[in-house]
Amino acid sequence: MLQNPIKSESEFSDNKEWKITKFDRTPIMSTYLVAYVVGEYDYVEIKDSNGVSMKVYTPVGKKEHGRFALDIASKVLPFYAEYFNIKYPIAKADQIAISDFDSAAMENWGLVTYHEMRLLIDPKFSSMETRQHVTIVVAHELAHQWFGNLVTMDWWTDLWLNEGFASWIEYLAVDKFYPEFDIWTQFVADTFARFLIHDALKSSHPIEVPIEHPAEIDGIFDAISYSKGSSVIRMLHDYIGDDAFRKGLHNYLTEYSYKNTVTVNLWSHLSQASNKPVNEVMSSWTLQMGYPLVTVIEEKQPNNTRILKLKQQRFIADGSVDNENLQWKIRITVFTKSNPNLIAKQILMDQPEITITLENVSENDWIKLNYHSIGLYRVKYQSTTLGNLKESIADKKLSSQDRLMTQDDVAALCNAGHQSLVDYLKLILSYQNEDNCTVWKSIVSTIDDLSSLIEYTDYFDQFKKYRAHVLSSTQKQNLVGIPKKMKILL
Numbered sequence: 001m002l003q004n005p006i007k008s009e010s011e012f013s014d015n016k017e018w019k020i021t022k023f024d025r026t027p028i029m030s031t032y033l034v035a036y037v038v039g040e041y042d043y044v045e046i047k048d049s050n051g052v053s054m055k056v057y058t059p060v061g062k063k064e065h066g067r068f069a070l071d072i073a074s075k076v077l078p079f080y081a082e083y084f085n086i087k088y089p090i091a092k093a094d095q096i097a098i099s100d101f102d103s104a105a106m107e108n109w110g111l112v113t114y115h116e117m118r119l120l121i122d123p124k125f126s127s128m129e130t131r132q133h134v135t136i137v138v139a140h141e142l143a144h145q146w147f148g149n150l151v152t153m154d155w156w157t158d159l160w161l162n163e164g165f166a167s168w169i170e171y172l173a174v175d176k177f178y179p180e181f182d183i184w185t186q187f188v189a190d191t192f193a194r195f196l197i198h199d200a201l202k203s204s205h206p207i208e209v210p211i212e213h214p215a216e217i218d219g220i221f222d223a224i225s226y227s228k229g230s231s232v233i234r235m236l237h238d239y240i241g242d243d244a245f246r247k248g249l250h251n252y253l254t255e256y257s258y259k260n261t262v263t264v265n266l267w268s269h270l271s272q273a274s275n276k277p278v279n280e281v282m283s284s285w286t287l288q289m290g291y292p293l294v295t296v297i298e299e300k301q302p303n304n305t306r307i308l309k310l311k312q313q314r315f316i317a318d319g320s321v322d323n324e325n326l327q328w329k330i331r332i333t334v335f336t337k338s339n340p341n342l343i344a345k346q347i348l349m350d351q352p353e354i355t356i357t358l359e360n361v362s363e364n365d366w367i368k369l370n371y372h373s374i375g376l377y378r379v380k381y382q383s384t385t386l387g388n389l390k391e392s393i394a395d396k397k398l399s400s401q402d403r404l405m406t407q408d409d410v411a412a413l414c415n416a417g418h419q420s421l422v423d424y425l426k427l428i429l430s431y432q433n434e435d436n437c438t439v440w441k442s443i444v445s446t447i448d449d450l451s452s453l454i455e456y457t458d459y460f461d462q463f464k465k466y467r468a469h470v471l472s473s474t475q476k477q478n479l480v481g482i483p484k485k486m487k488i489l490l
Contacts (some may be wrong), residue, residue, distance in 0.1 A: 001059070002028070002037040004110040006091050024257055027089055028111070028258040030152045035108035037096055040065075048074045050081060050087055056094035058120060068121035068131065069343040076173045077145075083169075085250045085259075093145070095119060095138070107144035114141075130176075132181055139170035143457075151253050154260040156211040159220060160286070161263050164207070164229020167191065168232055168237070171230075185438045188373050193442065196228035196378065196456045198413070199291055200223060200317035207232065207286040208263065213466055231376055232285050239331050240274035240372045248273035254345070278490055281329045281348070285376060290314045292328050293379045293418070295350075296369060304369060306358040308334070310349060315378050319416035325406055327352060334358065337365040340397045373405040380408055380413055390430035400436045407431070411446040421450075425466065432473045441472060447471070 006026040012019050042063035053103035054073055056066035081088050090110040101115040118137045121130065131149050143166040153162055162484055168225040175183045198204060207229055209220050232257060237245045248270035256265065263286065268278040285291075293315035299307040312330060314322035331348040334356065335342065345358055361367065366388040369379045381389075389406060392398045399400075399404070428447075434440060447467055 002035075002094065002111055004033070004035055004090070004108060006053070009339065020191050029149065033109045033149055034106070035106070035111045035113060037098075037111065037113070040342075042094065044076050045467070046070055046071050048093075049078045049245070050088065052077060052090075053092040055092070055094045056119070057094065059097065059099060059116070062097075062120060065120040065122055066095075066097065068123070068139050069087065069119050069134055072135050072177075073142060074175050076142050077138050078387075079173050079176060080143060080146060080169075083172075083246060083249075084253055085246070086146065086150070086253055088145060089150060090145075093142070095141075105141050107141045107148060109145060109149045112141045117391050132178075132186075134184075135174050135178060135181070136170050136183075136221055139173045140166045143169045143173070146253060150258065151256045152260050154262050156217050156220065157208055158261075158263045160207045160225040160229040161266065163226050164233050167230035168233040169224050180426075182438065184290075184372075185404065185436060187230075187402045188404055189438050189442055191227045192231050192373065193405070195223055195231055196291065196408075196412070197317070199228055199289065200221040200314060200315055200416075202318075202320075204289045206289045217376050228376075232282070235285075235331070235374055235376055236270070236282060240270060240276050240278065244274035244276075245270065263305055281331075284328045288326055288328075290316070290322070290326060292326075292330060292377045293380055294330065294332070294369065296382070296385060298367065298382060298385045300363070304360055304362055306361045308356040308358065308367070309353070310356065311353045312349060312377070314354075315412075315416070317412070317416055319418060325352075330377055332356070332369060333371040333375065334367060334369055336361055337392065337397070338362065341393065343371050346358045364388075368392070368398070368402065368406075370405070371402075373401045379410060380409075382420060383420075386410070386423060386427065390427065391483070393427075393430040394433060396433070396435075400439055403431070403434070403436070404439045404442050407446070408442055423487075428470055431470070434473070444471070 002021045002022045005026050010019060010021045040060055041057040042060050043055045043057045044051070044066045045461050046052055054070060054077070056070045056073070058066040073093065077088055077093055094110060095112045095114060097114050097116045099116050101113060103115070104110060105114040106119050114137070119134060121134055138308055142163070147165045148162045153159060171183050171187050174181060203285055205224060211217060211220070251273065252266050252269040264279060267282055271278040292312040295311045296310040298307070301307055312328065312331065314326045316322060332347050332349045334345040335345045336344050336358070338361070343356055345356055347354070348354060358367065367385065368389060370377065379394040393403050393406065396403070407424070407427055410419060410424045414424050416419045428443060431439070431443060447470070451463070451467065
């Protein structure tokens, strides 16, 4: 029999008909985190670097399948304790695989429950994709031991912060211990780009949704609370910097340990730690639906000067105009060919239109907005500005995140009628030397959609030749995990 805290003793009743199991007292905790498990299980165990007892329980005969998750947990739990500068408050951190568990996983304090598929790895046969998935899920659930368990949101309205935060920091932890996963590019493809699709619909909703009735709760466990929530936290972390972010988190978690809290309490601590207007900036992202499209008009001036005229408006997938004239406080970052690994200019865009002046930009230098695709906005460039980016894509001077989102933005703009499809088709030709499978998966998805749209038109035969030309370059690359669609389209 298992429960949240450590078992203190077991004894039989006087008549030997009952076995009595006693456990240590739990910390103050929310009732939804209480867990009991009764059954026959094998387990593997270890102590982490802080002396916390860790076990992974598996169905009988499968304990070796639990070692991978145990190794992950023994690394990630101390990482979080150091990152938050707060000790894990329970003497044990157990995880258990349940074959018929109804959910993917549940972060019960000290006894995290998982569906078998989310925790167990066959050392011989499990794929790299499965291993990455288990790594992410374990990192997510252990993040909740602090963010959700130690400090719990006051009401369902703030649910997004629980899930959004865990869905961001899971990637931070995985990237630290498994850099070979290239996990941030996968975040951009699977989380960031996913929210951009859902939040561009007129039927979207803000991150913070007032919940008045229990029947409304299930409706907010969606791509907005998880994917947009984590993308907002990623943007905020970058905006105030890691040191201020960690200081603010520590103070927040310390003040509200074993208590309930609301989103603005976190904003307050992060504002104090960073001396930046966090609440003012973040409210434009959490209290209203959607996200902006930033249109860039580039003007070259004498003496290696560029003027960028920026305009923001809500991006809607069907190309319609937002009548509410929603505005966001956007952290604009600009970088150029002369130093592609350094932000040349950053500014908080808090008006519908602004002008940015860049100096020391050579005549033939390219410019790009949204460094590493951290800002929650799409970018529309003039054809000339977009064309100049082809060089940086071909020679991979842009990061894999930026290469992925450059074409994803253009594809979305084409679908919405904001940009010519010709611009997209020309742009993709610059990906001939692309060697990142995650980038290719995104490209293939768009090309597959285009194939379906024009299959019965007079242009399809010509398009098939273009498609084969573009995708044939992947056969020259040593890519792992080529999408099945790519092989079919070839």
